[in-house]
Amino acid sequence: MPTTLPALPRWLRPANRLVRLLTRLGLRLGTVHVLTVPGRRSGAPRPTPVSPLTVDGRRYVIAGLPEGDWARNVRAAGRGELAHGRRRQAVTLTEVTDADERERAMRAFPREVPHGVPMFVRLGLVTGPDPDEFAAAAQRVAAFRITAS
Numbered sequence: 001m002p003t004t005l006p007a008l009p010r011w012l013r014p015a016n017r018l019v020r021l022l023t024r025l026g027l028r029l030g031t032v033h034v035l036t037v038p039g040r041r042s043g044a045p046r047p048t049p050v051s052p053l054t055v056d057g058r059r060y061v062i063a064g065l066p067e068g069d070w071a072r073n074v075r076a077a078g079r080g081e082l083a084h085g086r087r088r089q090a091v092t093l094t095e096v097t098d099a100d101e102r103e104r105a106m107r108a109f110p111r112e113v114p115h116g117v118p119m120f121v122r123l124g125l126v127t128g129p130d131p132d133e134f135a136a137a138a139q140r141v142a143a144f145r146i147t148a149s
Contacts, residue, residue: 009122019049028085031113035061036083037093040076052082052146053105053112059146060096060105062116064123066142074144082146090149095142102143107135 023034031051039046048070050061063071074080074093082091096102110117110129117129125140126133 016049020047023049023083023085026086030115032084034083035070035074035080035091037070037073037077037080040073046070046073050082051113051116053108055105055108055112061093061144061146062105062109063142063144064120064125066140071142071144075142079149092147092149093144094147095144099139101145102141103135103138105143106138106141107131109134 019029019032020034022029023032031053032049033052034047035050036045036047038044046069050070052059052061054060063074065071075095078094079090079092082089096105108131109120110131114129117126120126120134120137121128125137
């Protein structure tokens with residue numbers, strides 16, 4: 001596992017703030033939800049935009065940076081709140097350790113969350129929206145199964 005994270009685009013932090021604001025105002029932004037989990041050290045709420053996807057009746061979120069802050073917070077807390085517009089739902093988040101299940105979720109990602117493909121390209125995980133490329137990258141990401149609490 002690399003010790004340094006790839007450089008994220010400069011626009012990402014302001015864009016995430018805007019998404020959080022628009023969600024608080026009750027606007028739905030396509031597949032984008034705001035996942036809020038307690039910080040692993042502070043316990044303070046840490047919101048981040050995510051795009052859940054559904055595969056075989058199960059919901060998932062994928063962390064392209066498995067050691068990124070939000071993924072580490074999810075691992076530590078195991079729970080959170082998922083907001084989409086004004087709708088909020090308490091959820092349990094379980095990391096997917098089964099390679100086949102993680103691969104199925106990743107294979108579905110470009111179809112379910114096409115606007116998320118460019119970020120995976122930027123991270124160097126794939127070169128385009130090919131489901132086979134996403135499946136091949138499954139061991140390099142973190143996937144979390146979402147269940148209602």
